[in-house]
Amino acid sequence: MGFWKNLFSGNDSSVSDQRSKFRSVSNSIHNSVPNCDGEILFSSDRDLDLYELEELCDSVGWSRRPIRKVRIAIEHSFVVVTMWHKKGSFKRLIGFARATSDHAFNATVWDVVVHPEFQGRGLGKELMREVIYLLRKEDISNISLFADGHVVTFYQQLGFSPDPEGIKGMFWYPPS
Template sequence: MFSRGIISNFRTPTLPFPTCKFSVSDKDLESRGFFLRRTISDLNLDHLNSVFVAVGFPRRDTEKIKLALEHTQSILWVEHKKSQKPVAFARATGDGVFNAIIWDVVVDPSFQGIGLGKAVMERLVEELLEKGICNIALYSEPRVLGFYRPLGFVADPDGIRGMVYSRKQKKKK
């Protein structure tokens, strides 16, 4: 299992996110065979779970995934037109007013490097900022922290140190 790091931007991102001005437009995504989705309807949780596993997350119970998504404030995922499967995904939870945490940012390995992760993150951050939420944190694998920095995220801003409660797993006998 990977160790997870917390990075946040606890203020407006350093890069501007003007409305409807993204590195890859919705029209360009569609012309390349991808559709942006913002609800869990039509999201195949088994396929999403496969993407989670492909990037190194543990396999999750799909009923628990569904429950988590029902309690998620913002969801954005990219569907591949031909396969009708999710190929990129991110979600945010929070209090809906001041704070949000971005979780489960994934891009299917066979679709990495073509801008889908950036497209999802730009839109998710924009949505949160439009709601007035500017304290945005996320969990990230240490090996991909460099992906988030150009999007305005920084590690430990102003010396803030995040902590996570973690119950030790009991060893099976």
């Protein structure tokens, strides 16, 4: 998939953008990130350091998962978006999200995370917008996710509805 098109212009003609590994967030967003000395970049390159991802997940208190399984999950995801803080030549992973899909109708978003030092600056919203943009570009029309109770408002602001038409998410877990 050629992900490197301009999110904000909707212009599909820039082949050179598609070759670029990192896409800089629009100036308006970059400039509005308070106390952010450096640049915020997005990438859909899934070749990332999984220990760095683990550190990011640790930073929000998520329980650790086996790296081997995380690698498989990323390899089999339809869309992966990483968000980076770049200062000089140093680049740090500060956000992550991915989506699985049937590649035709449906996609489900997983593992949305922004490093606590960068939360509350509109970057989670931009990360999710990037995921939605990439899925819509692949003509996926039904995007679902499982929201922790405390982030329902965050997703509602992005247009997600809890229990649309009474539909309930249901889970099966192996008996313990």
